[in-house]
Amino acid sequence: MHTSLDHLFPSQTGTIETIDVSPELGRRMAALGLRPGRRVEMVRAAPLRGPLQIRIGHTEIMIRRVDAAKINVNLVA
Amino acid sequence: MKRIALLGMPNTGKSTFFNRLTGAGARVGNWPGITVDLLAAKILLAGTMVEVVDLPGIYNLHGFSDDEQVVRHFLESQAVNGLVVILNASQLDRQLALLLQLKALKLPMTLVLNMSDEAKQLGIKIDLAALARNLDVPVTLISAKYGQGFESARQAIEQLLHTHPAVIRADTAGLSQDDNIEVELDRIVGNTVNTPITLAPDLTRRLDRVLLHPWLGLPLFFITVFLLFQLVYGIGTPLQDAMNWGLEHIKTGLLQPALANAPLPVQSFILDGLFDGVGTVLSFLPIIVVFFIFMAIIEDSGYLARAAYLMDALMAKVGLDGRSFVMQLMGFGCNVPALMGTRVMRSRALRLLTMMVIPFSLCSARLQVFLFFTTAIFAPRAAAVVMFSLYLMSFLMAFLTALVWRGKYRSVEPLLLELPPYRFPTFKQLLVQGWQQSQHFLKGASGFIVGGVVVVWALTHYPFNVPPASPATLAGQLADWMVPVFQPLGIDRLLSVALLFGFIAKEIVIGALAVIYGAGQSNLAGVIAGKLDWVQAYSFMLFTLIYTPCLSTVAVLKQESKSYWFTFIAVAWPLGLAWVVSFAFYQGARALGW
Structure with a gap:
């Protein structure tokens, strides 16, 4: 199922398909391991529509929902 | 003078490695055109004096964050004998990208894989010989925190100095080159790094389940900051009082009798001018040392990054983040260390905005004035309300200031923050922090x-x-x-x-x-x-x-x-x-x- 990263529920995993962000943010994302083909797991979401905690390999990252919405993923069953 | 630059991603223990390599002799260097502090130390390596520079941690050589620009500026303007690149052994799948970018600079390099202890715990196996062959760069595996493998890393640096005795400049074409390294990255990692597929639920995940809990997280954060505050000032303030007591005794017991025969203006100048000035500087030292010892605990442990996660929903509205909030609260004890503590925020705009806000925190010195005035003027019941209103005013002014100035000091850096595993710094690391920061304050502010x-x-x-x-x-x-x-x-x-x-x-x-x-x-x-x-x-x-x-x-x-x-x-x-x-x-x- 195709969706964006911010729509995953905690402990769901997706494979990144495309990332639609500025080159600058894209570079930082790539450096943290967020790039097409990688598997990303939603760990948890902060309350009050706060940021998300996600995991790629051995790296855990906090990301704001607006940025996560620009990462398209394919849900892994 | 020979020169070596230390480079790596954030959270790789680069500073720990730097401190272990250089001992306590590091100082803040002065580099033209660079607005962040770079620590540098001159040490004896391979029989000659070598200047070792600790560059800020960066994610991407071609990125545009403040630190990334500082590193590029340094590499453009300073010649070096070589680079020591420090990466986290358990995150090579992404961190090796930085090394591949650095290779384009055509500078001599040696690669140090740090945190061998964590990689081992996670079951990650790295074929060092194959990695060195693939990268064409010498590789050593160490734990900078506990010291395993440190000698071999040191020898690798000496070897680099031996084979490259002259300083050279980076090939600036490599600073702007487009990234086309992902294929190579995946190939090398696939050939040399073996990572178990499933992760055991480790201590970090168990702690996060509680500390970042959707509902418990914030109350626990406030309790943590409260305890931190009590510890820092509970220990720091008596030490500060002791320092003042000692200074007062030197003044009345030693200086006053010694100056008894000097003309009055000279006496007054030395006692009330110079000595009080020096005393003002010294009285901050105990607080700064204690503050940074505890700050190192919550920063190195990884909890400060979690504070940013927990508070983001509230703080983003005024252009600040959770770390700003921690420093603002610590400012209620004393503004000086809190301002120095903003250094954990790597975006200059965010730092400056936080530094605008902190001075509104009602510090203990102002509290003394207010307690005196309220008890002198108001009835006990009214005095409590007055004190409360002043604290309220303190927050109000801080948020008003953030709102007014957030446009000018707008952080353009992406808020994509690594939440590193919980780590517990060694006692030595804490002392080094306290020592370095107090030196920094003495040098930077005493004049x-x-x-x-x-x-x-x-x-x-x-x-x-x-x-x-x-x-x-x-x-x-x-x-x-x-x-x-x-x-x-x-x-x-x-x-x-x-x-x-x-x-x-x-x-x-x-x-x-x-x-x-x-x-x-x-x-x-x-x-x-x-x-x-x-x-x-x-x-x-x-x-x-x-x-x-x-x-x-x-x-x-x-x-x-x-x-x-x-x-x-x-x-x-x-x-x-x-x-x-x-x-x-x-x-x-x-x-x-x-």
Whole structure:
């Protein structure tokens, strides 16, 4: 199922398909391991529509929902 | 001079490696055009003196964050013998990208894989020989924290110096080259790194389940900050008092008798000018050491990054983040270390905005003034309300300031923060932090503070043939000129001289008032209650709360921002705000007939 990263529920995993962000943010994302083909797991979401905690390999990252919405993923069953 | 630069991603233990390599001799170097502090140390390696520079951690050589620009600027402008690249052994799947980018600079390199202990725990196996062959760079595996493998890393650096005895410049084409390294990255990692597919639920995940819990997270965060505050100032303040007690004894026991035969102005200059200036600097040292020991615990542990996660929903609205909030709260003890603590935020704009906000935190020195005034003027029940209103005002002014200035100091860096595994720093790492930061404060701020104290001394003591702080002194004349400014606030001439003293440090305001009113400390409360009504007193307290906290704060604002213009704004804005708020309150209260 195709969706964006911010729509995953905690402990769901997706494979990144495309990332639609500025080159600058894209570079930082790539450096943290967020790039097409990688598997990303939603760990948890902060309350009050706060940021998300996600995991790629051995790296855990906090990301704001607006940025996560620009990462398209394919849900892994 | 030979030179080696340390480079790596954030959270790889690069500074720990630097400290282990260089010992305690590091100092803040001065590099043209660079606005962040770079630690550098000269050490003996391979038989010659070598300068080792600790560059800020970066994610991407071609990125545009402040740190990334600093590193590029350094590599463009400084020649080096080689680079020591430090990466986290358990995150090679992404971190090797940085090394591949650096290769394009055509500088000699040696790769140090740190945190071998964590990689081993995670079951990650790295074929070092194959990795070195694939990258064509020597590789060593170490744990900088515990020291395993450190000797071989040191030998690798000596080997690099041996084979490349001359400094060379980076090939600047490599600084702007497009990334096309992902395929190579995946190939090398696939050939050399073996990672188990499933992760065991480790300590970090178990701790996060509680500390980042959707509902428990925030209350636990507030409890943590409260405990941190109690610990830092519970330990730091008695030490500060002890330091002051010792200084006072040196002054009265040693200096005063030694100067007994000197002319009075010389005595006064040395005792009340120079010595008090030096004393002001020294009295901050215990607090700074204790503050940074505890700060190192919560920063190195990874909890500070989690604070940013927990508070983001609330703080993003005013352009700040959770780490700003921690520093702002710590500022309620003392603004000086809190301002220095903003260094954990790597975006310069975010740092500057936080540094604008912190001086509004009602620090313990101002608290002393307010406690004195409220008990002198108000009934016990009203005094509590007054104190509460001042704390409320402190937060209000801070958020107002953030709202007003967030446009000018807007962080453009993406908020994509790594949440590193919980790590527990060694005792030695904590001491190194406390030591480095106090050195930094001594070097960066002491001249400014002593100079400022001497200037205020001159204003309040010259001419020498009249009583200090009396109307005939320069300060008294200054107060005369300032009457039109302070009269609309209900602040009379005498109180405005006290505000001038308060510029040095709020602790001395009460003592200064005793001198100004010619009353002893013990009956000062009665004298003040007789001279001021509550509207005047509250207006004075509002002004004291909002205007420049103290000289040392200004010195640190300058030291940390490295900008006179920012320092000017950070002093002028609160002064203006203090005037407007006091004016509005005083005139409003009078108009209502109080």
